[in-house]
Amino acid sequence: EAPGTYLLRPVRNLPLGTLEERQTAGATWSRRRWAEDRLAERFSKRIPAEVSQAIAEASAEAETYIAGYNLWVHHLLDAKGERPFAPGKRLLAHWNLRDELKAQYARGGAGLGAQRTMARVMERIVDQTIPACVIDSPLVDWNPFTNEVRPATVQDSDRPVPKDLQVSAAREADRRYEVLLKDFHAVRRQDPYSPRTPTHIARSFEEGRQLPEARVRKMLVDVCSSPLLKDVAGIIEMRLGRKLEPFDIWYNGLRPASTVDEAALDAIVRKRYPNAVAFDADLPSILGKLGFSAERAAFLAGKIDVDPARGSGHAAGASRRADNARLRTRVGKDGMDYKGFNIAVHERGHNVEQVFGLNMVDHTLLQGVPNTSFTGAVAYTFQNRDLEILGVPRRSDEHDEALAMLGELWQTYEISGVSLVDMAVWHWMYDHPNATPAELRAATVQIAKDVWNAYFAPVLGGRDSTLLAIYSHIVHSFLYLPDYAIGHMIGVQVERRIERSGNVAAEVERMCRIGNVAPDLWMIEATGSPVGAEALLEAAAEALKSVRP
Helix, strand or coil: CCCCCCCCCCCCCCCCCHHHHHHHHHHHHHHHHHHHHHHHCCCCCCCHHHHHHHHHCCCHHHHHHHHHHHHEEHHHHHHHCCCCCCCCEEEECCHHHHHHHHHHHHHHHHHHHHHHHHCCCHHHHCCCCCHHCCCCCEEEEEEEECEEEEEEECCCCCCCCCCCCCCCCCCCHHHHHHHHHHHHHHHHHCCHCCCCCCCHHHHHHHHHCCCHHHHHHHHHHHCCCCCCCHHHHHHHHHHHHHCCCCCHHCCCCCCEECCCCHHHHHHHHHHHHHCHHHHHHHHHHHHCCCCCCCHHHHHHCCEEEEEECCCEEEECCCCCCCCCCEECCCEEEEEHHHHHHHHHHHHHHHHHHHHHHHHCCHHHHCCCCHHHHHHHHHHHHCCCCHHHCCCCCCCHHHHHHHHHHHHHHHHHHHHHHHHHHHHHHHHHHHHHHCCCCHHHHHHHHHHHHHHHHHHHHHHHCCCCCCHCCCCCHHHHHHCHHHHHHHHHHHHHHHHHHHHHHHHHHHHHHHHCCCCCCHHHHHHHHHHCCCCCCCHHHHHHHHHHHHHHC
């Protein structure tokens, strides 16, 4: 046609495949056929603007609630009435609370009181007996064992404690579950407009994950019911020199240790990254240490921008090739600490997948990966190498690598249990659509106990623990948690492929350029086998042979 003129061509209706068709016939489809299916999928339903707005409003409220849920832990008192935590720590629930609990393992038995205190705090958050006045306040001392509160006897911020301060032990009053119910009622408004997937649960698995819920549940249960876990628990008990307690589900001592303690790591990171700008500027160096060429590192750095965050951190991909992916990362007033760096490196992995999956894929309609578990697997590949990026050696040999694989199983075990709780809570809300926040709280507490008693009490003891319900994602991420568990399973498959290849950068780029096809097709092309827990359990079984006494 002449410049400036357009030839109208007839456009045929594009077929919209079902989940079953994509899983079975998808292997025979061309890349163009997959792109056509993804295009048709975009128009498979019409959600009214007011429904989308209601979901956005509920999501924003949940995000704000969680982002402000901090505790000044120097004001926590342990069972002896002593302060087990250092001054100045303002920790976000649940991420930073969990990570602080993990950090206490480095102190051996000296950290046990702090861990028990943190676990009791988490239980108070779950059952909503936490006093409302202690949330994000440096003005109040709180003993979570007795639930007593008093005006702070030490100053831990720029805010002085008023001499006439009155405090109350009145609990948070089910605000956590009020927010979750608002999420539920908002997304439920989509149901009438989604005939193929008429519940958020169905949309989450069949559209979001492109995997049937029953298959995902089986993967989670396969991990949680593995007989290998008792063997791993025995190894952890020997290393700790005591019987396990419920909070030991977060034991992180199986990972190859650094030769530098966390306080020193904090100093290294703070010096290198006093603000988010410094972290952004160092991206080419970070990528170079992972094996990316200078040219490729510069390309990726130019496609990722960094912003400060109030929350723990987040990666957001671009929708157009002309735009940049964004990383939000939390940097304290004294600079980034090691925990923040570890999370930021994870989010950088997401960003790299987002950039490759948009800018390097053959059909833009195939942008991305099959589901967020896949981008999570890439992110874990980066996060697992955080110390190497800092130039800090790990104490690693064949025995340590075997222990690390058992640590991967242990971590997947924990998040699989959390995922089962998340799934059960959403089923309960659909079964009880008129529930009150108090009823949802009671149900969530019972669900957490049931999952714990079925899969965790036989391994760690402590019947009726509610720790599996502490994750903030349950409140603000709309049934997202199973993606983490699947991501760990995929991550093992990806890592084993990288180990065979020996080239992190090349393998990450090759895999990320496969694009958004069916999960099993992506995995077979990337690693040679479909999605599942088998690789993780097989690797853990082999690792046990190396570490059993």
